[in-house]
Amino acid sequence: MGLNEKVCKKLEMADPKNSNHVAMFPWFGFGHFIPFLHLSNKLAEKGYKVSYLLPKGAQPKLSQLNQHPNLIHFFPLVVPHVEGLPPGAETCSDVPYPLHDQLCTALDLTRDQVKAILAVIKPNFVLFDVAYWIPALGRELGFKSVMYATVCAAGHSLRLVPAMKIVKGMSFEEMMQTPPGYPSSTVVPRPDEVAQARSLAEEFGSGLSKYDRLVTSKEESDAIALRTCREFEGPFIDYMAQQFGKPVLLAGPVLPEDPLSQLEEKWHKWLSKFEAGSVVFCAFGSQIKLKKNQFQELLLAFELSGLPFLVALAPPEGCSTIEEAIPEGFEKRVQAKGWVYGDWVPQPQILGHPSVGCFVSHCGFSSMWEALQSDCQIVLAPHLGDQIVNTMLLVKEHNVAVEVEREGNGWISKENLNKAIKSVMDNSSEVAQVVKSNRYKLKKVLFDENMQESYIDSFTMNLQALLIN
């Protein structure tokens, strides 16, 4: 008996009624695996069984985040090779951004494996994001399909609704328009966002554009689920419900509780050497690989700030290790005050450490929630489309963070990054006081003790309602 069959047997035995069984099938990137797993944990707390389908190699990194191994079971998939992908590539972390198109084709090619598993385990619901063919399988196999969007409702409202189709060749003026009925005047198109949004018209797996894939996923599914809450972006949520004419289930911020408790000794020891709130922590998620000169410029900015810093960035393009990219004389000048780390770090736990006072982030959606949950000042340097939208939400809509000013060509100079850090770390600055006070107010609302709980309760109630309707 193979691993999957064994797990299936266990699930059948665990609950013969099988009325609360969710399968998860996220896009092959850690920015998606992690929020799907956080939601799995919350559902397991409510007694749900979760079958989590993912590339084989991704499982070890995620297992440690599984808080309910008795209820959440992983189903490893073999990611087929697609021409252009390096051998063994399974996730976005294994390939540069331009190859995500091929990686998505590989995800589509797992369809038979996915179908075979779902046919045996018979979930009631399947949550997915980019696998637009899940709803068709749902109709065939008899489960409800829910498109779980792990980026903000604002991003979906701005660029991924039927009211405004993004196609190749749209003019800059057309791209600067918002869709009819769009509910915001602060989170709006801007030149760098337009440049990114154009990629929605490009192929993203199996010859489909990203726009078509993501809009079809929502149109075809029985419901849309969002990792967000009304208190953070209510008008965008209403707009999505109106655009797609189907139930929109809200999961809330969906973050694990008490991140500090699990911080490993080596980080704790190093961070504890510094004064409370003094360390600048920088991380850009699981997908961004900087150019070498930009990577070096960022390091020089941290040096310039004079503050202690912990930088966790992937080695830049063309380098296999971080050491190859460290600017000359940098280590000697910075010494024990700075740590540049080229691998995965426990980000939420680091953000929860009392010495960390500032988070320089790309504003990926998970990092955004983790930043809001922490007590850190927030400095944003977004790169991709939804990160720019998240940044506008934090900076323009809620005024809880600052954004680093870029040069016309997108370059982040050490002077501008240092200026942004200083603006929030200098307690006497007005900007620092305003964003801090707004952040505390927002945090109180978003992370109120009962809020997450009540979101998950209504989420599960609305899931069950799908079975009845």
Ligand SMILES: O=c1ccn([C@@H]2O[C@H](COP(=O)(O)OP(=O)(O)O[C@H]3O[C@H](CO)[C@@H](O)[C@H](O)[C@H]3O)[C@@H](O)[C@H]2O)c(=O)[nH]1
């Ligand atoms: O060394 C690291 C790096 C990241 N993380 C965690 O990994 C997640 C990263 O997620 P996110 O902040 O969303 O960034 P990306 O990995 O860049 O996410 C991709 O997916 C997101 C959700 O769809 C999008 O918002 C982003 O634009 C897209 O780049 C977070 O939970 C981090 O805490 C770590 O724990 N350690």
